[in-house]
Amino acid sequence: MPGQAPRRLRFGGRIAGFGTASGTRVALGLWERTPFGAFADAMIEAGDGHRLLIAPTREIADFIGSTYAFDEVVVAAVEWRRIAGGLSLAAGPLGVRLRLGGLTPLGRLLRAVPGRVAEHPAWLTAISPVASLLVRGVRTAGSAGHGLREYYGVRGIRRIEGVEATFAEADLGPLRPLSPPVRFGFSSAPAAPAIVDVTTTIALPREGKPALVRDREKGQAS
Template sequence: MVSCRLLRHAHRTAPRDRLRFDGWIAGVGTASGTRLVLGHWVRSPFGAFDDVMIERPDGHRLLLAPTRRTARFIAGTYSFDEVRVVPVRVRVSPGDGWAVTAGPLLDLRFTVGRRGPAGLLLRAVPGALAGSPLWTLVTDLPARLLLGVRTRGTAGGGRREWYGARDLRPITAATAVLAGRDLGALAAVRPPVRFGFGSTPHRPGLVRVTTTVGVAGHRP
């Protein structure tokens, strides 16, 4: 079976020019029109770190990253109009509440709800298979049709990228203050953000994901 062959491939050692990031991506829209994408990475070539990508209603794209190394790598993979290096911290409470701060610029808080059918389906896929770039051959078309997102494509600087989703939960409430301004109530992530080849689902949500970035000759 195709899935069995993919699972065997998934257990092989990743090529040296492919970098893996394991963690969560949260996509949040606001009534003001500003959209925010949080990356909460528990394992990566840079160690554990967090970053936030922000697109304002006028299209201005801002990256908030914790170190120059992570900022340089992310800005080489995605497109931004402005990059700032600030401490980015995430706290997760037992009640599924997330609190995100990025220096004095951003205070984001959101609550995660119970997973639906899509989340249950993603959790049923073996982790090694779900995180394999080969699995995106299977998931890319359904993701486009059902969620309006892509799971594979060409990133900045000639890099390639694969998103292996492993869980999906809705975000049910959120507040965000950016540079002292309240961004308003939780809303859909519309229009889609324009950092890379794909956006997050238009419904605010938290995705557990293994992201693989192909960068020939790169060493973090």
């Protein structure tokens, strides 16, 4: 229908981004509210540029793989839990323990923005040029490919103060900035290691939802 607003998928949760002394950079998605239910995933870029996605199911892997760019996709159990002072995650060959700090100054400012404003695509489109100037590699709105538009509405930012991480039993080394920026999509996580409270909105093409999302909804309705 002419003038019809695009449909949107919303993912609410947290993203933790950090670098390591090995050169490996990691972005962890800890999602509580999504069209697929609650799940977690891990995106890893090695020092040589190899980009890996670890997702818990094939349908989630297919959806994320169609929205972002990877050289390799692995389907494996991804489990995380809160621990004293932080969180731990196990995802196939990846093991992570994060020590978390308090809100950053920018994180406190973001808490003051009303939620409906902070997550609205129009607001995120307007502030994206400013965000990229303030935080290198970060954009709040952009193209996710395949006719999709994506928006990141961040409501809070906490520091990551320490990490213990292994990949295929090899120690990835101490915490480092997430630099250079990761290349999974149009935006990177901030260089300063952090975990953000975020709502990601994906605006679908006017012809509708991806087939795997439609199939899932049909299965739930039957």
